[in-house]
Amino acid sequence: MSKKSQVKTLQNRLTKSAGRKAVISREDVIHAAFSLVGPNRSVSSLSLREIARSAHIAPNSFYRHFKDMDELTLAMIALAGRSLNQLLGEARRRVSKDKSVVVTSIEAFMDMLESEERLLHLLLREGSVGSDRYRNAVEQFLTHFEDELCLDLIRLMKASNQQIMYPHLVSKAITRLVFAQGGYILDRPKKEHPMIKEDLIKMVRMILIGGVAK
Numbered sequence: 001m002s003k004k005s006q007v008k009t010l011q012n013r014l015t016k017s018a019g020r021k022a023v024i025s026r027e028d029v030i031h032a033a034f035s036l037v038g039p040n041r042s043v044s045s046l047s048l049r050e051i052a053r054s055a056h057i058a059p060n061s062f063y064r065h066f067k068d069m070d071e072l073t074l075a076m077i078a079l080a081g082r083s084l085n086q087l088l089g090e091a092r093r094r095v096s097k098d099k100s101v102v103v104t105s106i107e108a109f110m111d112m113l114e115s116e117e118r119l120l121h122l123l124l125r126e127g128s129v130g131s132d133r134y135r136n137a138v139e140q141f142l143t144h145f146e147d148e149l150c151l152d153l154i155r156l157m158k159a160s161n162q163q164i165m166y167p168h169l170v171s172k173a174i175t176r177l178v179f180a181q182g183g184y185i186l187d188r189p190k191k192e193h194p195m196i197k198e199d200l201i202k203m204v205r206m207i208l209i210g211g212v213a214k
Contacts, residue, residue, distance in 0.1 A: 030072065037122055073126070077126060084120060087111070181200050
């Protein structure tokens with residue numbers, strides 16, 4: 001499945017029919033909450049009643065799926081992390097002679113950042129301004145991304161008969177840079193995104209060049 005198809009599939013999950021549904025799933029509540037967050041709104045600002053209204057359920061029905069708002073937020077972070085990992089994994093598998101792993105991965109990151117589903121917005125916001133519990137949950141996903149990237153770097157360098165020094169530090173530098181830039185991009189006009197993306201690709205390549213053993 002292409003990255004655009006994946007993003008579209010993720011977006012379609014948020015499309016809900018009007019009116020109160022007879023049966024509401026845990027996933028329905030999660031996606032209803034995602035429809036309310038955005039670049040300028042953190043999940044911590046949402047109320048239970050607001051989420052229930054978006055999900056077309058009575059407020060008391062919320063507790064059939066989550067014991068409190070913290071549990072809901074952690075479930076949202078988990079969904080966002082899994083979705084981003086899925087898109088980045090697909091991007092790494094699309095590497096070709098025309099597009100490097102750097103370009104395909106950052107394009108996938110930007111696609112998710114600009115999608116209407118706002119999954120990545122949650123990771124970026126809660127990872128920087130959320131509670132200790134939320135930041136720890138995001139940190140776990142970042143560490144996972146770093147481990148996956150580290151393995152990819154080792155594999156790609158071996159394929160090109162090169163060696164990378166301290167691959168885990170290189171993967172950590174790239175991951176932290178991209179996520180920091182993601183938070184910056186959220187606050188910038190969309191017309192600036194292409195230029196920021198090109199700069200980000202150059203910065204990641206500079207990190208990789210600096211990490212190659214001479």
